[in-house]
Amino acid sequence: MSEPTRPVIWSEGRLLGPDEPLVTAVDHGLTVGDGVFETCGVVRGQAFALTRHLRRLARSARGLGLPAPDEAAVRAGVEAVLAASGPDIGRVRITVTGGPGPLGSQRFAPEQAHPTVIVLGGPAPRSPVARVARVPWVRNERSAVAGLKTTSYAENVVALAEAYRQGADEALLANTIGELCEGTGSNVFVERDGELLTPPLSSGCLAGITRELLLEWSAAEGLPAREAAPGELAYAVLDDVVAGRAGLALSGSVRNVSPVVAVDGRPVEAGALSEAARRLFEERMAQDVDP
Known part of the structure; x- marks a missing residue:
């Protein structure tokens, strides 16, 4: 049996292995689900409709009260993940969370906030029906x-x-x-x-x-x-x-x-x-x- 394809991960300007530590246990995305995300299919090695997905990512962030993610940084992350992925890559997922925060639902003050941004790449089995x-x-x-x-x-x-x-x-x-x-x-x-x-x-x-x-x-x-x-x-x-x-x-x-x-x-x-x-x-x- 072949080994499952390992995801390609990018955050904070660098690629990481799937076993490397990435987020703190008090990240608001973990403690209360305080985050937004987008998933793009991959077509000919590129993230399909990326501009529209990034536009919706920013809209979802605003609706949740999170700062809009740095689009240039996210695009750089997507490019890095695509470049490092194998031919079986089928999707790219972009996740933005509130970052480290209190254990309750309240957030830190905006000047203390440091959102977490993660880009993942992996396979995406498709069915025609x-x-x-x-x-x-x-x-x-x-x-x-x-x-x-x-x-x-x-x-x-x-x-x-x-x-x-x-x-x-x-x-x-x-x-x-x-x-x-x-x-x-x-x-x-x-x-x-x-x-x-x-x-x-x-x-x-x-x-x-x-x-x-x-x-x-x-x-x-x-x-x-x-x-x-x-x-x-x-x-x-x-x-x-x-x-x-x-x-x-x-x-x-x-x-x-x-x-x-x-x-x-x-x-x-x-x-x-x-x-x-x-x-x-x-x-x-x-x-x-x-x-």
């Missing part, structure tokens, strides 16, 4: 961190573990008012009545980079895809998918666009528009790695 499961938990669209990509991922860990228990690779969540929201690490598109519809940001879902690009590229190419109106996509639309009256696709920075072929363990047919969206994304991604 997805299998999803419904779970009983919901997204809070009125949460203080709704729409921010934070390191507080415990809800996603629990939901995804339940999906895996059901034989799926992603869990789909409603919000508190019964609307379809998102997956634990993906946005969702419903294929219905000749359109691809994705839940609006008001549902509490993340403003996914792949979601954003697919909407832009679909508009340019005449593929009927749009953001749904608030309340237009109830969570119960998944019943229509199971019954064959609708289709489903997921989007994300590692999976790109994946038509769904099973819901709750029941096979469903990948829709023609979902397949067209997958092809369109792959074609446009091959043309420009930083759109």
Whole structure:
């Protein structure tokens, strides 16, 4: 059996081995999950859509009350990780935490803060299709961190573990008012009545980079895809998918666009528009790695 690929790690201007000490035990990212992150797929040795990801990283940091990370330093870290990685690298993850802090939820004063910035590189197995499961938990669209990509991922860990228990690779969540929201690490598109519809940001879902690009590229190419109106996509639309009256696709920075072929363990047919969206994304991604 071959050894697992070791991640490539960068922080504070240098590369580190996976066994080297990196953060203090009182880093706020460890003690209270006070941090934000981005994950980019790697295309032809480059981080895909890096500029958009860095823009969202800064937006998430502001929303959490953290200082915006030094973009030039982060880009240097990404370049160093990519240069040091092997040919099997599939993703780059950028993490920014509040840095050392008190044991409680409060932070040190801004003049005492020293955020932690880490860039990781590693493999990213991809599947052309997805299998999803419904779970009983919901997204809070009125949460203080709704729409921010934070390191507080415990809800996603629990939901995804339940999906895996059901034989799926992603869990789909409603919000508190019964609307379809998102997956634990993906946005969702419903294929219905000749359109691809994705839940609006008001549902509490993340403003996914792949979601954003697919909407832009679909508009340019005449593929009927749009953001749904608030309340237009109830969570119960998944019943229509199971019954064959609708289709489903997921989007994300590692999976790109994946038509769904099973819901709750029941096979469903990948829709023609979902397949067209997958092809369109792959074609446009091959043309420009930083759109």
